[in-house]
Amino acid sequence: MRIITDRRKEMTERSETEGRDLLSKMLLVRDENGQFLSEMEISNNIIGLLVASFETTSSAVTAVMNYLAELPHVYNEVLKEQMEIAKSKGPDELLTWEDIEKMKYSWNVARESLRLTPPAQGAFRETTTEFNYAGFTIPKGWKTFWTVHSSHKNPKYFPEPEKFDPSRFEGSGPAPYTFVPFGGGPRMCPGKEYARLEVLVFMHNVVTRFKLEKAIPNEKIVFYASPIPVHGLPVHLHPHQK
Numbered sequence: 001m002r003i004i005t006d007r008r009k010e011m012t013e014r015s016e017t018e019g020r021d022l023l024s025k026m027l028l029v030r031d032e033n034g035q036f037l038s039e040m041e042i043s044n045n046i047i048g049l050l051v052a053s054f055e056t057t058s059s060a061v062t063a064v065m066n067y068l069a070e071l072p073h074v075y076n077e078v079l080k081e082q083m084e085i086a087k088s089k090g091p092d093e094l095l096t097w098e099d100i101e102k103m104k105y106s107w108n109v110a111r112e113s114l115r116l117t118p119p120a121q122g123a124f125r126e127t128t129t130e131f132n133y134a135g136f137t138i139p140k141g142w143k144t145f146w147t148v149h150s151s152h153k154n155p156k157y158f159p160e161p162e163k164f165d166p167s168r169f170e171g172s173g174p175a176p177y178t179f180v181p182f183g184g185g186p187r188m189c190p191g192k193e194y195a196r197l198e199v200l201v202f203m204h205n206v207v208t209r210f211k212l213e214k215a216i217p218n219e220k221i222v223f224y225a226s227p228i229p230v231h232g233l234p235v236h237l238h239p240h241q242k
């Protein structure tokens with residue numbers, strides 16, 4: 001809270017009108033009544049953003065690494081795709097947006113990982129109208145919780161739902177609103193594209209350098225807010241032969 005108070009004072013003294021980072025932008029934004037956000041609201045928003053972005057992405061990256069270590073045929077296909085991209089670049093050249101767009105198989109793998117091991121389990125919605133679901137009447141105004149698992153494991157939309165099969169995402173992919181690791185509708189995750197970038201860049205940098213071997217073969221997955229291997233997924237990294 002003190003950081004927020006000090007920054008507000010500093011910005012007022014300097015008559016700053018352009019936000020240079022998230023905190024200063026939040027200090028400048030006004031609500032529909034022209035009021036600035038309170039320090040408590042700003043603090044809640046920043047903590048909310050950290051919770052929504054950090055643990056989810058870390059869980060997603062960990063789950064992908066776990067599958068790559070466990071499934072050599074999937075790892076080999078990802079390696080092939082990522083090596084093609086790596087070979088097309090100079091030694092210190094950074095990845096570009098065009099490179100990310102080429103990572104089609106890798107993204108199918110990441111999506112299949114998000115389907116089977118989703119970092120977020122669902123979210124709340126308030127019903128705007130009464131409706132019937134599975135023989136139950138849900139009245140208008142009730143708070144409901146939609147879950148990711150019931151859709152992701154539904155054999156009607158995902159045959160052999162427990163099988164890791166990235167080809168489900170080829171072509172037009174799953175039907176709308178059946179693959180929902182980032183939610184859906186107007187409150188869908190705003191960090192979705194950023195998360196895609198983080199996961200794919202991580203995959204590229206690990207796979208093009210190393211083969212992965214799990215240090216604990218049957219490591220248990222536990223749920224805090226997101227699923228995470230109980231010991232943090234220790235792996236042996238074997239550099240590729242030159």
Ligand code: HEM
Binds near residue numbers: 121186194
């Ligand atoms: C793999 C990573 C991530 C997953 C699986 C994920 C998943 C989700 C889900 C399921 C929701 C609820 C959506 C809904 O109610 O329909 C959500 C909301 C949200 N996410 Fe993410 N998220 C991820 C990464 C991120 C990142 C990187 C950021 C920010 C940089 C972020 C920021 C948010 C915010 C602010 C909300 C609340 C949106 C609102 O209520 O309007 N998320 N996320």
